[in-house]
Amino acid sequence: MMYTDPAKRALLDAILPHVAFDGWSEDAFKAAIAASDVTPDRARSLCPRGATDLAVLFHVEGDRKMKEALAEADLADLRFRDRVARALRIRLDVTEDKEAVRRGTTLFALPHLAPEGAKLMWGTADAIWTALGDTSDDVNWYTKRATLSGVWASVVLYWLGDQSVDHTATDDFIDRRIDEVMQIEKLKAKVNANPLLKPLTGPLGRLAGMVRAPAARQDFKVPGMWRKAGPR
Known part of the structure; x- marks a missing residue:
């Protein structure tokens, strides 16, 4: 688990009441410092x-x-x-401040913060994939996460505008x-199984087979440090 300084957590707790009014702004940050025991320099x-x-x-929290x-x-x-759908619902359920998410969506839509x-x-x-036990170590590692990233982004936007009771409309949207x-995925399987397309899919498949997932990081006891992966 990634280490987070308790003082930084204290600042997060202190800023949330101000985000609804000021967004994730400099004014909100100054208010968080004033409301916490963290000194300005430390903050x-x-x-x-x-x-x-x-x-x-x-x-991240x-x-x-x-x-x-x-x-x-x-x-x-x-x-x-259905496990993936449940994970997405849980991710929404653990979000205690919907307005902070709304303001964060606006913040990270700014060009310099979009990455x-x-x-x-x-x-x-x-x-989500890691928690569900994904063991892929090839190109599928990337495609699974890229696809789910797109799904998650659309789910968040839908959820922010959802006024239904208990967000049942969002549940339906996730399923869709x-x-x-x-x-x-079914279409990809049909394409790969089509013998007429083998001259095209064969070379692409061999190229994709050369792609490997990042080496897993193994944490040392010192927070924020990890062992460099050796050759695969």
Whole structure:
């Protein structure tokens, strides 16, 4: 588990009441410092980008809570597509501040922060696949996470505008999006099995077979450090 300084967590707790009014802004960050026991210098060292770093932590904390909830959930009798759907629902359920997500969506839509937002979406998709026991180590490692990142992004946007009781409309939307992905996977299987397309799919398949997932990082006891992976 990634280490987070308790002072940074204190700043996150302190900023959330202000995000609904000021967004993930400099004003909100200053208010968080004033409301916490963290000194301004310490706060700036922990969060060089101010509120943006706390917005990132807010998202990462949501992923952590989701993984903890998934570890306790009984998914044994569910089809795999239903396990993915359950994971997406749990990720929404552990989000305690919907307005903070809305403001974060606006923040990470800014051009200079869009790569950071995409990274966070990818991180959620990776957390879900890893928690569900994904063992792929080839190109499928990337395609699974890229596809689920897109699904998660669309789910968040739909959920933010959902006014239905207990977000039942979002539940239905999740099911539809996953069904669409499954249709794409079935189409890919048909294409790969078509002998007329072998001259095209064969070389592409061999090229894809050369792709490998990143080596797993193994944490040392020192927070934030990991062992460099050896040759594959």
